[in-house]
Structure formats: C-alpha cells, structure tokens
Amino acid sequence: LEEIIVNTGGSESSIYAGYNWECVEKLLPEKAVIIITDNNVFNLYADRFPACPVLRLEPGEKIKQLSTIGYLAEELLKSGIDRSGFILGIGGGVICDITGFLASVFMRGVSFGFVSTSLLSQVDASTGGKNGVNLGEIKNVIGNFRQPEFVICDTEMLKTLTEDEYLSGLAELIKTGIIGDVSIIEILEKHYEEVLKRDSQVLSDLVVRSVKYKASVVSEDEKETGLRRVLNFGHTFGHATELHLGLKHGFAVASGMELASAWSKELGYLEDEEYRRIIRILRKYNLLTDNRIPSGVMEELISHDKKKAGTDIHFVFIEAIGKPLVKRLPVKEVIDFYKQNIKGN
C-alpha cells in the first residue's frame, strides 16, 4: 500500500496504489458527490459504489467528445451540483479524461477524484492531471491540466478487464520501464506467469513503481515544457497507427516503441543488446503485430500531432533502458525514417 504525492506547485494530488477501492467512501466529502462511470464498469461494480447519484456513459473512445461534456454539464445542473460539489470518476482512461475535463470547466472548476479501473489508466492516464476530449478523430486537442484530489488504483479490479485491454495497459507499463525504471522490466521478465495471471501483489508493485516514476516527472514538469516529453516515447508513430488502424492504445504504442528503438539503434544511440532486450519484452507479452500504415497517411497524421512545434517535432529516442533522449527534429526526418523502415521490411 502506498500513498504517492504528485506535487505541482499549485496543487497536490494523492495516488493510493494497492488499496481496496472501496476505501473511496472515506475520501469523499459528506454531500453533493456525483459519480461518472461507463456501462461496463457500472455493470461490474455498481453494487459497491458509494451511495450517490450516478451518470453513466457508453464505454469506449467514441464518447470522448465535447458533446458528452455538454450533456454531463446539463445533468450536473439538474442534480443541483454547484462549486462546492465533488465529481468522482470510476473507470478507465476515457472516464478519467472526461471527468477531469468536465470538473475543471464546470462552474470554473469543482473538485474531483478517480477510482482508476483499467491497467492503462492506473499506470498512466489517471496520474498527471492531463484532462481532455477528442475533436472528431484528433485525439485530446481540447483539454487542460488540473490535478485530481486523489486517485485510487486497486489491482483487484484488473481481473475483470478483457485480455486485450489488459495487454494494452502492459505496453504503457513497459514504456515506463524503458524510459525510467528498469526494475519494471526486470519484474516483467522474471514474473511472466504471475503477470499473465494478474497476480494482484505483483501488479500492485508494478503500478506503484510506475506511478512513482510518472509522479516524479510530472512534479518536475507538469505542463510538458521539458522532461515530461519523455513520456511520449513510442507515441509519435503510435498515435498515428492508433488513429488509422483503430488499434488499442497500448498495441499502437508498442509498435511505436519498436520503431523508435530501431531508429535509436540505427543512429548509434542504442546498443544492439539493449535494443534486443526491448524487442524481447514487447514480443514476450504479444504486443508486436504488423501495424504498418502507408507512409503518406503517417505523414498526414504526424503533421496533426499536437506535440509538433511548427515543422519540427520532439521525438523521443532511447540511449539505454532508463535513459531516454529527446531531440527536436524536422517532421520530414521522422517520415523519411518511416519510409525507409517500411521499405526495408
């Protein structure tokens, strides 16, 4: 059990990793709480929700749109929630992103917290205070930074995830291992069986390590003007394939990490042995599939990447496990590498 604090100057957020999620009752204010969740999570866990009104959404990325924020804001008004109210999101990354954004703009901001229910949201989405929705197909273009009061990560809840959702979360965990904490990779290598069986003890240990790393990065650079960029390892190519092929986030990021590692090796930043260790762990967990997309499509999608600065992009390379390297490059160079790489395959 660990309480990890994200300290971002203006605010403090507590992440409770390895806790039974039902302790959320103790963290909520006495009244004016409303829950936002999706139907999958509701069907599995609503009998243990705190006793307060619940707003339910359809599951999935499609709901992460401004129109949902409008709908939810009307429901909040109807239920009489005002600035002193509290919004509790219980769900995966989609519910956390929506809840955080809604809470930060409704009446110019009400308090909020999460019970983070998917592996992807426990190791990534619910820590760090990035909130937002998509604009059509373009991901997370409408959003802001605001930290939740608390996040609860209970790894027992991960037992009900589908296999694909679970593996997708493992990819983000591997990413954290590659960029920041080699012990995550060691545990994933050594405890393969337990990880596949979703042993909650091993998972709690992994979630704690991942949250600690992300909390340390976000506490230093909340608004992504420097260090936080390393968290985008694998995401430049990954986001594009995710959009074009409709892949689950983690699988797309895994392919992006494969490419970014190959490029790092080609440029002489990464030793062959380290490169092979990265590929081995991605393969071990069945995360690498053939996700090539036409280079023209890749170019189009990367040029819409919101991390782009003019005609340049901050690309995350890797020098060794635990040692990311961010370089500002012309988008053209990124596309040229992609073209050459898919030709070579």
Ligand SMILES: NC(=O)c1ccc[n+]([C@@H]2O[C@H](COP(=O)([O-])OP(=O)(O)OC[C@H]3O[C@@H](n4cnc5c(N)ncnc54)[C@H](O)[C@@H]3O)[C@@H](O)[C@H]2O)c1
């Ligand atoms: N804000 C950030 O920093 C950040 C970081 C990474 C990803 N994200 C966002 O997170 C989203 C992806 O998160 P996700 O993969 O959790 O998606 P998600 O919220 O759609 O959850 C995936 C699926 O799992 C189901 N689910 C969730 N918890 C469950 C449980 N305990 N048991 C059974 N089913 C469960 C959901 O109903 C859904 O069908 C994307 O929109 C991505 O942009 C945000």
